[in-house]
Amino acid sequence: MAIRTWLAGMAVDVGVVDTLRRHWARRLGDPAAYILFGHGVSRARGKGLCVEALAEMLEYLGRVFEVRSLQECVEALARQTRLRRPLLALTFDDGYADNLYHLLPVLQAHGTPATIFVTAGLIDSKQRLWPSEVRRCLAQTQAAELRVSFLPEPVAISGTDDRAALAAKVVSLMKRAPIRQAEAVAELRQALDVAEEPAGEEERLLTQEELQELARDPLITIGGHTMLHPVLSSLPHKEACQEIEQGRQRLTEITGQRPMLFAYPNGQPGDYTAEIVQFLRDTGWQAAVTTQAGVATAASDVMQLPRLPIGQGPAARLAWALAKATRAQANILR
């Protein structure tokens, strides 16, 4: 039986998995910081990360890791502080309204800090993030094909049963197009003849008041995530810098605190440039996180810290994912 199957079926007794992870982690050196990322948090099971699964994972993480704020983890890595247990920080991207109503109460119950990276230009807008809008339009359209100026050739829709897979394909094509994706969505909506529709309660982003309430909680740090979530490398450098700066300004105006932590939209290596990393350094950001998988160590570039998805639970699956990521990194170091 594959170890994975065995572990997946196992209850939350994750002692064995943690022993394996600690074994592999010895190669990474001390200190190491596991930075986890999620997005929205739902109340009920079945749709992404739910409060019940999150609570179980936080209980496990609190037993095994030194769970700190991202800022504290960054400082500990810089000072090479040695700790009895590995560091771990939680982060949530995009600024979903459910972070206030569903995530915060669970964090408070466990005394767990988290950083929330907010897409500042969408606050109060009732607009979806552009990839969600692409998914909605492709799910609803009656059009036979998608023909837009920013894609080299029309994309066939009729005869495609799996609209979600089609949307994923269009989103990935748009990520690589030299466009402002959030603006291109209007052309796509028109081409597909789908009416505008405000985001529903489950998918909407924070309002100003909700963001202020979140930011007031001592467990929460608000970080920058641009204005409209563009793939930064698809923009001229100056516009990419404006996206970062304007997002920071807007968050500062709303919360009264200047964000010092940044998350690259999409966050894969090709999604930002070396010049953008330098711009963040020059404008005084303390650290920036990617979505490249890995465990942060004292050797990591603080402006390109790797992260790992928190997943959807149960805790045993997360424990195994963290062990696997540790092993993968240890093998690279070998």
Ligand SMILES: [Zn+2]
């Ligand atoms: Zn994002």
